[in-house]
Amino acid sequence: MLRSPAWTRDELVLACALVVKNGWRELRADDQAAQELSDLLRSLPLHDGAAHKLPEYRSIGSVSRKTTDLATNHPKYAGKRTKGGSLDLVVIKDFIDDEPRMLQNAKALEDGISSGELIRISEQPDEIAEDGTTAREGRLLARWALSRERDPKLRRRKIAHARRRGVPLQCAVCAFDFGQTYGALGESFVEVHHLLPLHISGPCETKLEDLAFLCSNCHRMCHRSYRGATWRTPADVRAEIDKARTAVRQSEQPAPPAPNGQEASAS
Structure with a gap:
């Protein structure tokens, strides 16, 4: 059975931005913002067309669960934490360290996806960024730049x-x-x-x-x-x-x- 691929940094930046705007609280599956993020993520040029192969890929439910991971792994969260991943912790820390800049990153990603410009950008073998997957701007923004x-x-x-x-x-x-x-x-x-x-x-x-x-x-x-x-x-x-x-x-x-x-x- 095919499993949804791991979340990339760009996807996590978009999800964490919603968590931050929600006061570092998770988004429920019936939240309109979760629905919009699900649609946005499924349109991204990532994971070799997984959106067409996996109905559950970045579904509303999976988006809601990821926002739970991000919210409950905040250092000041007092309740029981969900597992999440190591990259989740990196993105959480980046938002804590420089929230305005990270929100700007998310806004630039959203604008690029909505305009169609970012979706048309394909990976290039000689990208200048040495580690676009971990750069604070994310790989897609580095590639687009x-x-x-x-x-x-x-x-x-x-x-x-x-x-x-x-x-x-x-x-x-x-x-x-x-x-x-x-x-x-x-x-x-x-x-x-x-x-x-x-x-x-x-x-x-x-x-x-x-x-x-x-x-x-x-x-x-x-x-x-x-x-x-x-x-x-x-x-x-x-x-x-x-x-x-x-x-x-x-x-x-x-x-x-x-x-x-x-x-x-x-x-």
């Missing part, structure tokens, strides 16, 4: 705009220029990065000023999951470079001379 940045029309418009203004196609973080380094091979090559993450902007028309030119290395650093952050602006990455360079300079400075008489007393 990368797909937007790879939009060839958007990239061409950004490059053409820079050419007209005489702006060099160099990295906004480290000033690397593909054309200068690789000659004709690197001419007109550069990557683009959205300055505003999807969990904040949601579906919107991208303006050219919302994009920044980046080299491949700095682009990866902008997307890398590290110390709770999963999105950085070029300025954020530039600050990390400056901090690392300062640390190197300090480590290369000679040690201060020992106080008078210290060497003699040590001998």
